[in-house]
Amino acid sequence: MTFPEFTPLQALIRHAQTHLQGRPIALGQDADLLLITSRRLQHIQRVPTHDPALILVLQGTKLLYPEGEQTLYTPQHAIAMRAGCALDITNLPPAGAPYLALAVAFKPALLERFQRAYPEWSAPQSAPAPLLQRLHQRQPLERIALSLLEQLDGSGSLLHTHLLLELLLHSLLQGGSNLLWHAEPDLGSRLRHWLSSDPAREWRADDLAEQLQIDPSTLRRHLRRQGTSFRQLLEDVRLSHGLSLLQGQHLPVGEVSQRCGYASPSRFAARFRQRFGLPPSQIHP
Known part of the structure; x- marks a missing residue:
């Protein structure tokens, strides 16, 4: 063309x-x-x-x-x-x-x-x-x-x-x-890589610790040192994925929330607004 x-x-x-x-x-x-x-x-x-x-x-x-x-x-x-x-x-x-x-x-x-x-x-x-x-x-x-x-x-x-x-x-x-330029990969970036492969999955910290061959308590301790937690990291991955879907595919908010692991579109919308400063409906063109 x-x-x-x-x-x-x-x-x-x-x-x-x-x-x-x-x-x-x-x-x-x-x-x-x-x-x-x-x-x-x-x-x-x-x-x-x-x-x-x-x-x-x-x-x-x-x-x-x-x-x-x-x-x-x-x-x-x-x-x-x-x-x-x-x-x-x-x-x-x-x-x-x-x-x-x-x-x-x-x-x-x-x-x-x-x-x-x-x-x-x-x-x-x-x-x-x-x-x-x-x-x-x-x-x-x-x-x-x-x-x-x-x-x-x-x-x-x-x-x-x-x-x-x-x-x-x-x-x-x-x-x-x-x-x-790239920073040396740390535990948080390695976890983000795993979580980003399937944001909607019901991830558990113990499962990822097993994948990374480290003790679950060690994983949580390292994340605390980086100023985050497994739950915060998972939510950030899911909301970032939601932003990408809204910008690139223009999907309904309900479908985006499901693809990001949120059973409730209203909860997804509330967390999205808290994270990015605007409701997901304003991302649609």
Whole structure:
């Protein structure tokens, strides 16, 4: 499918809406693609990023608040967002049109493949990288993203991987080295990985302790040292999954609550509002 009468940005918007509207796509173990859409102003508190992500604002304005400072992004910029942070986010739609942003979350398997191919980028980083990096050269990023979306129909995974590696390389060459930064995995991140595999499951701390081959009391003690608990970690995983479902698939709140392990949609809505600062109904475009 081609849109020859459009500018590259307009073509990217059309392809994103065609392929990703209400349907996020996982490209194997390499990346997740998500089109974020909203027809109303959204202010979402403490949105977690578990994988590094490249975000292209397509329509409207995104405000981010790293360490209490406001930063503004428009379709002139791209955003390299580090893994392991939680940011307040405001999405502002333009007059008469929805807010649109394309998010590409790079998975660990792709990052490892990239660093094998480009060992000069694999030097360890001694200090945490910036949460955000503003990338000013949008044209090469738009071109690669458009090629990636054009190849979603019927192309093999090898071509998808090649384009994702190219997208990552262009981001790094513009100063987005924070995409490669990662903290040493701790117990909390290992547990999050297990819980994220099936958020709706009736997880028990003892079951995960057995999977990780540690004593349940040791697990709880380590989590207390990290300022959390098994119940808090599970709830955060479930609510973050709910945010992703609402943003990417536009599902009814009742169905989202079930997929997140909540038997009561009202309880899910209350906990969601407490966590993100707005009701789940306001996430729908």
